[in-house]
Amino acid sequence: GAVVSQHPSWVICKSGTSVKIECRSLDFQATTMFWYRQFPKQSLMLMATSNEGSKATYEQGVEKDKFLINHASLTLSTLTVTSAHPEDSSFYICSTIGGHYGYTFGSGTRLTVV
Amino acid sequence: GENVEQHPSTLSVQEGDSAVIKCTYSDSASNYFPWYKQELGKRPQLIIDIRSNVGEKKDQRIAVTLNKTAKHFSLHITETQPEDSAVYFCAASRSGGNEKLTFGTGTRLTIIP
Numbered sequence: 001g002a003v004v005s006q007h008p009s010w011v012i013c014k015s016g017t018s019v020k021i022e023c024r025s026l027d028f029q030a031t032t033m034f035w036y037r038q039f040p041k042q043s044l045m046l047m048a049t050s051n052e053g054s055k056a057t058y059e060q061g062v063e064k065d066k067f068l069i070n071h072a073s074l075t076l077s078t079l080t081v082t083s084a085h086p087e088d089s090s091f092y093i094c095s096t097i098g099g100h101y102g103y104t105f106g107s108g109t110r111l112t113v114v
Numbered sequence: 115g116e117n118v119e120q121h122p123s124t125l126s127v128q129e130g131d132s133a134v135i136k137c138t139y140s141d142s143a144s145n146y147f148p149w150y151k152q153e154l155g156k157r158p159q160l161i162i163d164i165r166s167n168v169g170e171k172k173d174q175r176i177a178v179t180l181n182k183t184a185k186h187f188s189l190h191i192t193e194t195q196p197e198d199s200a201v202y203f204c205a206a207s208r209s210g211g212n213e214k215l216t217f218g219t220g221t222r223l224t225i226i227p
Contacts, residue, residue: 046146046214049214097213108155108156
């Protein structure tokens with residue numbers, strides 16, 4: 001089946017710094033990537049949808065200048081959390097959809113901002 | 115946009131008994147309804163899904179039913195086992211394009227040995 005590799009799996013950063021999370025589709029072309037955020041004991045909430053070669057579409061309430069998404073190729077999408085604060089600490093997970101594979105999820109990134 | 119509600123939020127059942135989790139959705143155009151099992155710190159794992167042209171689907175101990183008219187779908191797990199303990203999420207989307215999944219609020223299922 002389809003595989004999406006997400007890195008890093010966990011990261012600790014200082015408040016005010018930026019963190020980049022990468023998702024790579026290893027065996028198919030991911031024209032669309034969804035980025036979700038999951039706070040402890042809560043559901044997955046869609047942050048934004050990125051399409052290869054175009055600007056991402058952000059969900060209501062998600063700051064596009066804070067959560068920068070780049071989808072420059074069919075195999076790589078990145079999410080950069082800029083000027084991170086403790087309230088940004090969460091589990092971030094990407095997902096793509098393609099052909100008969102349906103929705104494929106990355107392994108997630110646990111971000112802790114201290 | 116789509117809104118998916120899920121009940122109950124927590125569920126405890128004796129090992130061997132059945133568990134039922136229910137979801138309702140708001141967008142009548144949604145036509146794809148997957149169920150995911152998520153363990154702590156892990157990605158969601160698809161356990162079963164159903165499309166709107168089908169009313170019921172079964173895979174061993176797991177079944178899903180869909181009522182399009184009422185806009186609700188349910189997950190049924192029979193002969194529960196301790197390894198079924200996890201958080202379960204329902205979701206809905208309009209498939210056929212690059213459509214986002216909207217998740218329910220989740221159900222923490224605990225199987226009591």
